[in-house]
Amino acid sequence: MEFIKEFWKFLKVRKKYWLFPIIIVLAIFGGLIVLTQGSAVAPFIYTIF
Amino acid sequence: MTKILGISAFYHDSAASIIEDGKILAAAQEERFTRKKHDSSYPFNAVEFVLKFTKNKLSEIDSIVFFEKPFLKFERLLETYVAFAPKGFGSFCKAMPIWLREKLFQKKMLIDQLKKHDPNFKNSEKIFFSDHHLSHAASAFFPSPFEEAIVLTADGVGEWATTTVALGKKNKLEIKKEIHFPHSLGLLYSAFTYYTGFKVNSGEYKLMGLAPYGNPRFVKDIYKLIDVKDDGTFRLDQSYFNYSTGLTMTNKKFSKLFGKNPRNPKSEDITQFHMDIAASIQKVTEEIMIKLAISIRNEFKVENLCLAGGVALNCVANGKILKKKIFKNIWIQPAAGDAGGALGAALALWYIENNNTRIVNKDDSMQGAFLGPEFSQSQIENELKDLGANFEILNEDDLIFKTAKDISEGNAVGWFQGRMEFGPRALGGRSILGDPRSKSMQKNLNLKVKYRESFRPFAPSILKDDLSKWFDMNSDSPYMLIVGNVKAEKCTDMTEEQKQLFGIEKLNVARSAIPAVTHIDYSSRVQTVNEQTNYKYFNLIAKFKEITGCPILVNTSFNVRGEPIVNSPKDAFNCFMGTELDRLVIGNCYLTKEKQAKKLLKDYKERFELD
Numbered sequence: 210m211e212f213i214k215e216f217w218k219f220l221k222v223r224k225k226y227w228l229f230p231i232i233i234v235l236a237i238f239g240g241l242i243v244l245t246q247g248s249a250v251a252p253f254i255y256t257i258f
Numbered sequence: 259m260t261k262i263l264g265i266s267a268f269y270h271d272s273a274a275s276i277i278e279d280g281k282i283l284a285a286a287q288e289e290r291f292t293r294k295k296h297d298s299s300y301p302f303n304a305v306e307f308v309l310k311f312t313k314n315k316l317s318e319i320d321s322i323v324f325f326e327k328p329f330l331k332f333e334r335l336l337e338t339y340v341a342f343a344p345k346g347f348g349s350f351c352k353a354m355p356i357w358l359r360e361k362l363f364q365k366k367m368l369i370d371q372l373k374k375h376d377p378n379f380k381n382s383e384k385i386f387f388s389d390h391h392l393s394h395a396a397s398a399f400f401p402s403p404f405e406e407a408i409v410l411t412a413d414g415v416g417e418w419a420t421t422t423v424a425l426g427k428k429n430k431l432e433i434k435k436e437i438h439f440p441h442s443l444g445l446l447y448s449a450f451t452y453y454t455g456f457k458v459n460s461g462e463y464k465l466m467g468l469a470p471y472g473n474p475r476f477v478k479d480i481y482k483l484i485d486v487k488d489d490g491t492f493r494l495d496q497s498y499f500n501y502s503t504g505l506t507m508t509n510k511k512f513s514k515l516f517g518k519n520p521r522n523p524k525s526e527d528i529t530q531f532h533m534d535i536a537a538s539i540q541k542v543t544e545e546i547m548i549k550l551a552i553s554i555r556n557e558f559k560v561e562n563l564c565l566a567g568g569v570a571l572n573c574v575a576n577g578k579i580l581k582k583k584i585f586k587n588i589w590i591q592p593a594a595g596d597a598g599g600a601l602g603a604a605l606a607l608w609y610i611e612n613n614n615t616r617i618v619n620k621d622d623s624m625q626g627a628f629l630g631p632e633f634s635q636s637q638i639e640n641e642l643k644d645l646g647a648n649f650e651i652l653n654e655d656d657l658i659f660k661t662a663k664d665i666s667e668g669n670a671v672g673w674f675q676g677r678m679e680f681g682p683r684a685l686g687g688r689s690i691l692g693d694p695r696s697k698s699m700q701k702n703l704n705l706k707v708k709y710r711e712s713f714r715p716f717a718p719s720i721l722k723d724d725l726s727k728w729f730d731m732n733s734d735s736p737y738m739l740i741v742g743n744v745k746a747e748k749c750t751d752m753t754e755e756q757k758q759l760f761g762i763e764k765l766n767v768a769r770s771a772i773p774a775v776t777h778i779d780y781s782s783r784v785q786t787v788n789e790q791t792n793y794k795y796f797n798l799i800a801k802f803k804e805i806t807g808c809p810i811l812v813n814t815s816f817n818v819r820g821e822p823i824v825n826s827p828k829d830a831f832n833c834f835m836g837t838e839l840d841r842l843v844i845g846n847c848y849l850t851k852e853k854q855a856k857k858l859l860k861d862y863k864e865r866f867e868l869d
Contacts, residue, residue: 212363219329228333231340239354 260612261314264604265305266325266393266596268364270296270459273597273680274304275629276312276319277604280614282401284308285629285680287597290825295869296460297822300371301600307631309375316376319384323607325599326390328364330417332357334439338502346503386611388603390416391567392424392433394594397602398566399426400609400616401623402589408560410550413567413595414444414459423554426564429609429616434558440502441493443546444569446484449499450539452507454532455521460869465536466574467714468528470779471762472537479515480542490550528713530760540574547575551584561586566602570594570739571682573783577741580733592627592737593681601680626791627737628687630678633827638845641827648854649847658794661843662801665693665811669840670707672816674830675794679823683738684815685785686719686795688823688830690839692774692812694718699774699812700765706838709863710819713762716812717783718775721799724809725786728772738785738813744770749780774812785813820866836862 220226264275267288275285284307289295291303309316335357339350360367369382388396394411409424409431420442423435451461454468483499486492496502500509506520513519521532551563563585565576571594580588591598608614633641635651642649652660665671671691679687690707692699704712717738718728726732731742749770756767770776789796803809816824818837824830827844834842834849835858842849 212366215365216329216362219333223330223333225333228336231336235336235339235354236358239350239358242351242354 260320261318262604262607263305263308263319263322264325264600265301265322266599267300268298268361269596270298271595271597272298272301272304273600274301274308275601275604276308277608280608280616282601282623282625282629284311285601286631286678289822290630290678293822295820295822302371302374305375316372317378321384321386321607322372323386323388323603324368325388325393325603327387327417328361332362334418342503349503349505352505386607388606390599391419391422392606393599393602394566395422395424395433395602396431396606397593397598398564398589398591399431400605401591402564403618403620404562404564404587404589405618406560407562407564408554408558409564410554411567412443412569414448415439415442420444425558429614431610437491440496443543445501446494447539447543449501449507450535453520454535455523455526457869458507464711464714466540466572468533468536469540470777470781471713472533474537474541475534476516476538477541480538482515486546486549489553490546492546543572544575544578548579548582551579555584563588566591566594566598568595573739574741576739580740590737590739592624592683592739595682597681622736622791627679627681627685628677629680631825632677633845635845638827638847642831642847645828645831646855646858647831647849649849651846652848654846657843657846657848658797658801660848662798662805664841665691665802666805668693668696670703672830672834672839672842674816674824674827674844678825684813684823685738686787686792686813688816690814690816694772694774694810694812695806695808697768697773703812703814708814708818712765715777716775716814717785718772718810719785719787719799719813721796721803721809722786722788728810729782729784731784734786735784736786736788736791738783741781741783744772744776744780744782748772772808772810775810818862818866820869832860833862836860
């Protein structure tokens, strides 16, 4: 819960409300990927970290 | 007394540092403890060390600062995927699980990990998050000897910024300009690191070392990838790169431009083509850095420059900026990579956020970068005894004389003294030393001791006062971050026949009075050694000078290829027994290879994953 509050604060400070629906969709989509994968270990890719 | 703990982690080169009322007390990289190169995990051991060293419990620390802002990074990630969609789906699928499971919840992760140090730690309000490039800039400005300076930081990418210009004055530091992802000088260099078959994030040094063997015939082609303006700002043509959305650095269009696919290090050798590519990207990098330096000098009218960020480890470019005398003084953070962010974040909180007065230390507030663990003589003796080592204990004068004599006779010596260095360079605390006058030393050290590519150069440590007699340099370079040329009178011209030799074969030709530390283009990555910060090492070089007339030693990090620099006497002994090092000097203990039991010899070469 604290995380959501902090993230909301972050969007407010950055004035990036338009990211919110995208984040929701991506989070659901990403969540599905997480659920269908066994491990969160991925190869090291420079920019995604 | 206010104590601040700085942490960098979860990307690469995790580290921890501790400052007390702005004074740097201790700092170390996690890789040195876990023996895993560029370890990116939470720096548990490094935090334990800095706490123990300063005799603090975590609950006694006033603030804890993380070196970057994870939410901002996530924002960049999402916006990049949106901008490039539907391209990048594969990368998205790889990135999301890690972010949604771990990285987005870094604050919670940090708190959980911190509790392992001290169950009494409760106050999550003590945790702060700095900005990646502000951490870099702070690590360069606040320890510098300047009241006022312009700070240039450049690396792969932080949150959004890849290059920043900040203005530092007294205890203030403000970022004035930024270049944002995906336009990145660091990523451009890394793209070529990848293309020439080296590992991104660690092979950049190799590319830089390879450059002098090549002819920069691809410069024009590289400028097709990057649009550089007169002020040094730039934009990369993303149609040639794959790092924003893919799982590689470059794409087919990039390969087509240069006429070859990326080198496969397992099946392909380095050829003149790769050397020419290395020379070209090095030249372009230098040109951009020089343009940037000139434009910020003219714009801000400040005569001091501080540098940090991974690109600041490009000591050849640093040397060129210095040589052009764009700035009166230059100071570079020795831990210019992400490890230094742990220090910068702590300093940023103390000076910028808490608004504390800064008293400029004209000497060296980084204390020669000797900020890591140290071992007492009795600890060293006990550890060596436990390992079954055969050693003698010498008084300091004998130790210095015997070691200097050994080096002058062509022996490779492991040298372990005092506190460990913070940052990627060994500066005489955890070093392998050799005779720079030897024609075979570079090849032998590379192939028999370090087990690394034979083209890689070694750096000289020179007594500060002798610098201008041997190198075309006048200013101090205590952190081995500036490249200069060997003085013409010390160099030997190559014959026409020798000039025709293929790149690496030229190494066999003695090109100066100190061939082991003279690169193919007569350049050298110089470390100046002074008595104040490194007394014992200074004395050793002075004794070597007394014996040979040469005030220089070969200094390379105490490790083999792929291994982090040794931290403890045990690490040093293991490395000694696993390589063809002839002598090991730890504290006042002196070990010779011949006197060690044969059964203690190790197969060391294969132990570490090649970088």
